[in-house]
Amino acid sequence: MKFLSTRGRAPQASFADVLLAGLAPDGGLYLPTAWPQLGAAEIAAFRGARYQDVAFAILSRFTEGSFSADELRADIEAAYADFDAKDIAPLVETAKDEYLLELFHGPTLAFKDIALQILGRLFARALAKRGGRATVVAATSGDTGSAAIAALGGLPNIQVFVMHPKGRVSDVQRLQMTTSPHANVHNIALEGTFDDAQSIVKDLFADTAFAQEVSLTAVNSINFARIAAQAVYYFTATAALGQPATFVVPTGNFGDIFAGEAASRMGLDVARLVIATNSNDIMARALNDGVYASGAAQPTISPSMDIQVASNFERALFEASGRDADWTAAAMSDFARDRKLVLPRAVIEALRDRYSAFAANDDETRAAIADTHARTGRIIDPHTGVALAAARKMGHGHAPVVILSTAHPAKFPDAVAQAIGSQPPVPARLSGLKNRTEKMEILPKELSLIRSFISSRLRG
Numbered sequence: 001m002k003f004l005s006t007r008g009r010a011p012q013a014s015f016a017d018v019l020l021a022g023l024a025p026d027g028g029l030y031l032p033t034a035w036p037q038l039g040a041a042e043i044a045a046f047r048g049a050r051y052q053d054v055a056f057a058i059l060s061r062f063t064e065g066s067f068s069a070d071e072l073r074a075d076i077e078a079a080y081a082d083f084d085a086k087d088i089a090p091l092v093e094t095a096k097d098e099y100l101l102e103l104f105h106g107p108t109l110a111f112k113d114i115a116l117q118i119l120g121r122l123f124a125r126a127l128a129k130r131g132g133r134a135t136v137v138a139a140t141s142g143d144t145g146s147a148a149i150a151a152l153g154g155l156p157n158i159q160v161f162v163m164h165p166k167g168r169v170s171d172v173q174r175l176q177m178t179t180s181p182h183a184n185v186h187n188i189a190l191e192g193t194f195d196d197a198q199s200i201v202k203d204l205f206a207d208t209a210f211a212q213e214v215s216l217t218a219v220n221s222i223n224f225a226r227i228a229a230q231a232v233y234y235f236t237a238t239a240a241l242g243q244p245a246t247f248v249v250p251t252g253n254f255g256d257i258f259a260g261e262a263a264s265r266m267g268l269d270v271a272r273l274v275i276a277t278n279s280n281d282i283m284a285r286a287l288n289d290g291v292y293a294s295g296a297a298q299p300t301i302s303p304s305m306d307i308q309v310a311s312n313f314e315r316a317l318f319e320a321s322g323r324d325a326d327w328t329a330a331a332m333s334d335f336a337r338d339r340k341l342v343l344p345r346a347v348i349e350a351l352r353d354r355y356s357a358f359a360a361n362d363d364e365t366r367a368a369i370a371d372t373h374a375r376t377g378r379i380i381d382p383h384t385g386v387a388l389a390a391a392r393k394m395g396h397g398h399a400p401v402v403i404l405s406t407a408h409p410a411k412f413p414d415a416v417a418q419a420i421g422s423q424p425p426v427p428a429r430l431s432g433l434k435n436r437t438e439k440m441e442i443l444p445k446e447l448s449l450i451r452s453f454i455s456s457r458l459r460g
């Protein structure tokens with residue numbers, strides 16, 4: 001399996017190359033040269049199969065040529081051994097034809113673990129084969145950081161730099177990152193927003209001399225390995241229901257929902273993909289008005305989605321344009337310059353064939369959390385709450401509806417308490433967090449300072 005860049009100016013690459021590089025050298029995002037195809041019979045047979053076996057069936061299509069079947073199987077088994085749900089991503093019914101797909105049963109209690117637990121293992125394996133070291137730089141809106149640290153902390157030959165927007169993640173999210181005991185983990189609290197952090201990561205990559213010198217790599221959802229691993233639960237959920245579903249996805253960087261597009265392009269019958277955003281509604285506006293325009297990110301009670309530039313949208317634009325790399329490259333450079341992109345009619349129509357979008361504000365999110373609690377006794381987190389509120393706005397006629405439940409409510413105790421009057425119980429994985437020592441460096445949003453910080457830590 002070979003991969004190409006959405007901007008068409010990078011050589012084709014293997015899965016291992018894509019995994020270790022993150023971003024393509026032309027600034028584009030990697031996608032397979034052709035989507036692997038799964039037949040209807042194979043997909044139907046996923047019903048009742050172990051999650052790990054479905055993951056192998058899907059991921060092996062991409063990793064072929066880079067990892068052997070035994071290597072992939074071993075890494076998948078190890079990745080999910082520490083999940084606290086036997087099914088890994090259980091589907092629970094909350095109302096007639098309404099389901100939550102629970103993706104938060106991993107070590108850091110958010111869906112990012114599902115992909116990063118595999119990615120970390122494949123990463124270490126690829127690096128061991130190839131020799132040398134890697135410098136991972138991750139921008140996080142809160143959950144990628146801790147999941148990356150849980151997956152990569154303590155591994156040899158890898159240094160991990162995680163930048164979170166200072167004061168804009170929940171206390172639990174911050175503590176999960178800053179109390180890591182591992183010497184290869186370096187936290188930066190950036191005086192800025194997630195978009196500032198993400199744009200610094202892109203600028204570090206654009207500095208090719210620096211990127212090569214330190215073997216820079218990304219584990220954000222710009223890394224295609226994450227998309228591949230996240231496509232798996234669209235298959236398992238559809239197989240469990242035995243019919244195509246409408247998936248409602250709390251969306252920030254557009255990675256999780258693009259994994260749904262990936263599943264559908266691989267042959268899965270998906271009724272609809274619904275983008276749910278909080279009041280940072282750039283994606284809802286792009287789809288509904290045809291103009292992709294970013295403003296300043298506003299803090300909300302669903303901080304992991306406080307994002308104005310959705311990196312993975314580039315992948316969807318590339319596909320919606322009929323894989324037109326020249327158009328995609330021009331569109332992304334216009335957007336970088338103007339912070340605004342008017343989508344051509346054919347592109348917006350192709351997107352609307354697949355996606356719908358609804359935004360929910362904090363009041364609507366709290367109401368969704370409170371209503372679910374009153375009806376079912378279940379406590380959901382604010383990101384899941386955004387998706388539930390979006391699902392209600394969509395109205396009837398879309399059954400069955402599967403809402404991706406992306407985080408455990410205990411990661412956002414204050415937001416949950418605002419909705420239901422009390423904090424969720426603290427699970428074992430989070431107990432004692434408040435008593436550990438925090439380590440982080442507070443830095444202004446200045447590329448040169450971040451670069452020197454990384455260099456000085458690498459020198460040891």
Ligand SMILES: *Cc1c(COP(=O)(O)O)cnc(C)c1O
Nearest residue numbers: 143252253254255256304406407
């Ligand atoms: C990262 C995250 C999201 C958004 O996912 P994207 O892939 O960035 O769209 C939603 N909810 C939670 C809890 C997250 O951590």
